[in-house]
Amino acid sequence: MSSGGEGFGSITWWGFSPVLDLQNEVLESNSSMDIPDEDGKESESLNILIVGAGDCRHIIKTIAQRKRHKHKKIHFYVIENNPELLARHLLLMTLAVEPQDKMGLQEKTELFLEIYGNTLIRQQTYQYIQDKANLFIEMTADLDYADERMPIVDMSQMKHKERDILQGVFKFWREADPRYFDVSNLWDHRLRCYLGARYDNRTGAFDWDLNMKLHEIGAKVISKLEYLRWREKGIAFEAREGVYDRPNKTLSSGMFIKTRDGNTVPMRGYWGDMVTGPFVTFGIESEEQSLYKLANGQHIKNSQDITLHNLLALFHELQTGAKYELPPEAADSDCSSKVVEIEDVEMDAEVTGENHEHDEDSHHAQQHHKHKHKEFYAPIQCDDVCVHFLPLNCLNNIHSKTKFQKLFNVVFMSTSMVQQFHPVLRPMFANDCTLIMELATFILDVNKDQASGFAKRVTEMARDVGFELAAPINPAQTFARFVFKGA
Template identity: 70%
Template structure:
């Protein structure tokens, strides 16, 4: 049998909490100060956000997309991860998110993002996109002036030279055309056998238990059995488009040093991420659109994949237009009719929400988007060898700074980080690094958000409650007070800095 936490993996490819608009967290905290003290505090012309170990860029993308809902600020994200592969994936997914509409329509962007984000196997089209960006990023990582021109939203200048060299090696691996260099199907099955041990032959029962007695019990009832079993068996979370999913997702490759039977240690490339919870939690269990959670005959009409695709489409639409996405009235009527049909026929299946919404998205088909964009095109777009020259979606008020790997313990020693951060997000996997020596970095009324262990299925309820209690004590030691005592039902623990 495998050890208790082995399903969690050694690298966090995705988070275990829903995506957050971090600017909204600041505004909520400031509103509380107004109510209690009668005056607005912490009014920033710029907002500095430290993200430690999130594993993905979900909070970054949501905060950027929804930034126009708030007063105008210059937003700086400072990202710390413990693996260079994570920074490489951040760059890829952020680049994809800000692809302009004349290069990629909303539906295509949504599908590509979901595949790269949560699938071990992807379509040839997606595989080609990763290859192409691998070539582009090789040019960017070796020429930071060009990187500033092509992707001004990302700053890689604070990475050490050896870290940039390592990331360069990752991009070279991505662009390798032969899929046999990374047989993720075999790797997934080997990990699955090791994790389940003697339960492997009856694994369908293990899947059903984890889904119904854990994920559903924790509130993630929109995750359907079909999609969860597919994920556990093959590592494929999202099949938004009919097609052949037979190419390895090389962005989910990372290295790990394994110990052989003779005691020697050997570095091994493989899939070393989560194999139990899946990538459903981050975008697929919550939404502003409550009609997605309707039920018929006690079952959800939409599943987690539907909600993920809808949420991504909404974010990309808002990022592109600055306006909230609205489901067309025609689709709302169709959804209502589906519920009536399901009442009459319990075996009726829900169709894909992302396909529906994008077909009627402000009267635009994929062709319409391209036609409209070309009609108003004013930028020069060309390519020289592997260097692309076209402008991404404009985000002049945002910058994402990649900091050196595992640099949190040294960050407070630099004067430029003194009293800088207005928001801090700490992941479950790296919260142990949150110590009192970091206190000088936090601005007055800094908001701290700590990811709790609610959706890490290999820990029991007592361990989850104990973790929440421990992180509360750790936060208090640094000078943060909880907004409310976290309960086992909470995904996050939230605190405010009191610099006394």
């Protein structure tokens, strides 16, 4: 059989660039945000199109940090090419907005890490996925119930057939028999196909990719221990000691494989990235500069520590509306942040969010009363946010619809789907729309010349659509930014 793709994989379970606050990415030249409407009022909404991001990282950060900016109603429009990606978006967003009385910050951060980047997870994480799979089956079957349970998510624009497919994904998640997704053997098979003759010396190959590629392009906080563990087993994060022996079925997807006799057959497996890893998205950049301290020329903190801090800070801000500040004793400590930081934040959240919880008590009680026969409790309230799941692969089909004309103020295009960016899309962009193109910097199977060529190609594609480069691109960048100037 074929290998099912190179190290990049055929499905992007995580992005290949750091997380962004997309509201902060609106360029200063974006005057369309302040143009009065027919009633003389400034625009009160921000419309963001996210194409092929592979995860919901930008959505979570933008929601969490929205109170740092001028208040606007934020609409996210999400396009992916696989139903399993939308299923993961729904799961991780549901986890992010779990209220504090149901899940503390420490547990939330650890669960998120495992689901996000590990092929093998702990039993309690496995159970959480099964429980939410039952919830999502109910939600996809009853959109009114979905609006009550997760009001920030809108699935109404998806096709009925696509929601049926999503139900099939969730039913697979709740299947208890781990033999249906033997991810350890599937990982090893992909690894053998990818490395070929280098498999027996794979540790050397992994070390080369880490030191000569990831570290060279700026990700020096990724430690050898965590990177080699992930390359060998697919376990990126071990935030808590425990037994990681249950398959993470959210990383399972289907693919058509050509057999040796020439037939094409569907096969479920792990078809995602096996080279870069889930470290880049949350684990190499942070507002907290103390995480980059060196001792004897080596980073004290690693990518897991930074990921833990960043996620914890986002969940704290999402819950309280206040920016998280690392306690001085934690900033000065050389030990791992996974216990000190999380416990301190959780205590802070209990104090800061006390009044917030009091305000929501009656809301929780009311909602419990409505749906006694279904799981229901109110998530963290985000009344000024809506995430719209659009039909799969619909980018080149929506430009002619009236409701999308001059709608989008911000557009994020991933490396994996940038080939769909064509001039026919021009009517969808508002004046001075900000375009963010993910570059191939962190795709390790791409060399420097190819990455440079890719950057030039996406620049040409953007210009063909009517965008102008906002700033010159240098080789170390992970994004190219453009502003829409029309025809």
